[in-house]
Amino acid sequence: MKRLLLFVPSLLLAAFAFGQKAYLEDPDNFDPTQPTKILVDIKQCDCQRLLGAPEVFLWTWEPAELPASDPNNNGSWTSSNPALAMTNEGDDVWSFTFTPTDFYGVGADAVYSTGFSFLVKAKDGSGLGGGGCDEDKTENLSIKPELPEVPVLVVAGFPSNLLPQDVFTLVYDNSQEEKVSMQNLSADEVYCYASAFVDSVEYEVTPFFQVPNNAALQMQSSGDGTFTLMFIPEQFFTNVPTGSTITSMRFVVRKKVYLGTADQVDDPLLVPVGCP
Amino acid sequence: MKITLKYFFILLMAAPLFTACVEDDTPDIGEEGSKLDGINATWRLVEVNQQDDVSFTLETRNISDFLLADGNAPQITFNSADKTYSVDAKGKLNFWGTEGSWTFDDDVAPTNITLSPTGESDILVNLTATIRPVDKFLQIEFSRDCGGTSIITYLYKYERAN
Structure with a gap:
C-alpha cells in the first residue's frame, strides 16, 4: 500500500512532464544568457500533420521577430531558414538549442517578460493551405520561463x-x-x-x-x-x-x-x- | 397593459433609426500641432520613477515623494524661440544643469532632446510621449550610463505650468 502511495504521485509527475507540447529541457536552471534547449512533442500538439516528418523548423516571433537581414530570421513560409532546423530527439520530439539573449538580440528581461512564442513547421509550411491545422505546422506554442527565485532580503x-x-x-x-x-x-x-x-x-x-x-x-x-x-x-x-x-x-x-x-x-x- | 408593452417594444426597436440620423458633430482633427510650440513652456515635475536597468525585471520604484513631498516641485522651462532652457531644481536631483541650449532630433516628429548645459557635456533625453500644444504633460526619460551601459533610467513626468 505504501509503495502504491509513492508510485501514484510519481506517475502523475511523469505524466505532467511528458504530456506537454513545448517545454524547456531544464526549467529549474534556466538562464536566458546561457545555451537553452527547448523541446516540442508533436504527438501532444493539436495539429498533427508533422507526425513522422523527416525535418522540421522553428518559426518564432517572441521575444523578438527578427528581420530578414538577421541570420536567425525565420525565412519565408514556403522556405524556412536552414539555421532554424530542429534536432530530431526521436519519437516525434524535436529540440532547438540556442542562447536566447544572443539569438533574439534582446536582454534577459525581455525573455522573462514575454517568454517564447513559436511554432514548428515543415520547410514549406503551406500543406493544404488555408491556415490552421491544414498547413504543415503545429498550432502556436509558447513557453514562459519562471523568474529565478530571489532570496528575500531583510x-x-x-x-x-x-x-x-x-x-x-x-x-x-x-x-x-x-x-x-x-x-x-x-x-x-x-x-x-x-x-x-x-x-x-x-x-x-x-x-x-x-x-x-x-x-x-x-x-x-x-x-x-x-x-x-x-x-x-x-x-x-x-x-x-x-x-x-x-x-x-x-x-x-x-x-x-x-x-x-x-x-x-x-x-x-x-x-x-x-x-x- | 398588453398594448402598452407592445408600444414600448416598438419604440425601443425604432430607437436606433432616430439615433442613426443624428448629425455627426465631431470636429475635424485639423493640422497636427507644432512640437516646437508644444514644448515652449514652463514644466513642473509631478512624477519620477527610477528603473533599475541592471535587474532582470527592470524593477521600478516611484521616487516622487522624495522629490515632491515638500510641495516644492522642480521646474524646467523650454524656450523654442532661441532654443534655450533653464532649470529651477529647488536644490534637488538635477542632471540638466541650471541653463543651456537644446535641440530636437527632428522638429516635426521629435523622439529625443539634446540638452547642452552651459559649460557641460551634452545630455540626451528621450521623449516618451508626443509634445503638442494641447498636451498637458511632458514625459521624458534619461539613462545613467556606465561605459555605454545603462544602469538606471529616470522616467520624468512634468505638468505644463503656463
Whole structure:
C-alpha cells in the first residue's frame, strides 16, 4: 500500500512532464544568457500533420521577430531558414538549442517578460493551405520561463548600481525579520546608522550611539512592515571631503532605543557606489 | 397593459433609426500641432520613477515623494524661440544643469532632446510621449550610463505650468 502511495504521485509527475507540447529541457536552471534547449512533442500538439516528418523548423516571433537581414530570421513560409532546423530527439520530439539573449538580440528581461512564442513547421509550411491545422505546422506554442527565485532580503538597497548623484533607497522589510528581538517594530522605532567610504576611509553621518538624535536617519514606515530611507549619497554624506568620490556605503538598521546587539539587524548592508 | 408593452417594444426597436440620423458633430482633427510650440513652456515635475536597468525585471520604484513631498516641485522651462532652457531644481536631483541650449532630433516628429548645459557635456533625453500644444504633460526619460551601459533610467513626468 505504501509503495502504491509513492508510485501514484510519481506517475502523475511523469505524466505532467511528458504530456506537454513545448517545454524547456531544464526549467529549474534556466538562464536566458546561457545555451537553452527547448523541446516540442508533436504527438501532444493539436495539429498533427508533422507526425513522422523527416525535418522540421522553428518559426518564432517572441521575444523578438527578427528581420530578414538577421541570420536567425525565420525565412519565408514556403522556405524556412536552414539555421532554424530542429534536432530530431526521436519519437516525434524535436529540440532547438540556442542562447536566447544572443539569438533574439534582446536582454534577459525581455525573455522573462514575454517568454517564447513559436511554432514548428515543415520547410514549406503551406500543406493544404488555408491556415490552421491544414498547413504543415503545429498550432502556436509558447513557453514562459519562471523568474529565478530571489532570496528575500531583510535589508536591501535600490537600485542595484548607482553613482553618487543618484537617488538611493534603503529598504528594511521588518515583516521578513527573523531576529525575534527586532520583530514587529512600530512606525517611529526604526533608525539607520549610515557611513560612506572613500576607498578605505570611512565617513559616518552620525556616530552609532547618537543616531536617534539625527532625524535624517529615521526610516519612514510604509505601513506594510517595510521602512525606507531615500537620499542622494553626494548630498547625504556631507562630511565626505569635497572632490572625493564615494566608493561604497554601509548601513546598520537599529532600534531607536539601543541596549545591545539585540536591537540591531544582524548583518550590515554594504552597497558599492560607482560603475560596476 | 398588453398594448402598452407592445408600444414600448416598438419604440425601443425604432430607437436606433432616430439615433442613426443624428448629425455627426465631431470636429475635424485639423493640422497636427507644432512640437516646437508644444514644448515652449514652463514644466513642473509631478512624477519620477527610477528603473533599475541592471535587474532582470527592470524593477521600478516611484521616487516622487522624495522629490515632491515638500510641495516644492522642480521646474524646467523650454524656450523654442532661441532654443534655450533653464532649470529651477529647488536644490534637488538635477542632471540638466541650471541653463543651456537644446535641440530636437527632428522638429516635426521629435523622439529625443539634446540638452547642452552651459559649460557641460551634452545630455540626451528621450521623449516618451508626443509634445503638442494641447498636451498637458511632458514625459521624458534619461539613462545613467556606465561605459555605454545603462544602469538606471529616470522616467520624468512634468505638468505644463503656463
